[in-house]
Amino acid sequence: DSGVTQTPKHLITATGQRVTLRCSPRSGDLSVYWYQQSLDQGLQFLIQYYNGEERAKGNILERFSAQQFPDLHSELNLSSLELGDSALYFCASSVLGQSWEGYTFGSGTRLTVV
């Protein structure tokens, strides 16, 4: 157990639907990152939060949004889902949100859009 908790582990939903992925960071970590991993794209950075504020943004689609709450957990919302959104979604956390820190990853949420 890495200390980063992601729920649910698996999600199957239909095209056009909306889902919410949840992440609880490791105790003491203030920064949360979201990544999408598909077979052909590898790990793609979506967004980073630090202590409730957005710090960095990657190629996150407009249909996707995220937030970090006062208790530091984070949610990634995916809407108008398409078949191509099927992927593993990872959350990671670090203490200060800096590149000199290693990330602690969760075990991921596998999203299948049918």
Place this chain on the structure above:
Amino acid sequence: SQKIEQNSEALNIQEGKTATLTCNYTNYSPAYLQWYRQDPGRGPVFLLLIRENEKEKRKERLKVTFDTTLKQSLFHITASQPADSATYLCALGSSNTGKLIFGQGTTLQVKP
């Protein structure tokens, strides 16, 4: 645009040998370079970090080198074991954000 290249072909080696994985990058000047291990269906696990002003870093059987002139990092596992079989990812970071850009990874298979 920023690009990270890792060998897409799997690396197969015999137990006890040294595995060497390569990470090349272009259009980027990272301040930090990290290596992660990922097992199938699991999240990546942090292994080592090396700074731009460091040439080499060691941790137990692992060694990482960082050549900012060649824009390359080498990751070595000495006395490799079947349990080392996994996909290894390199990741680059800059000094003004925590964002890491990951390579596609290289799969290592260590045969007994």
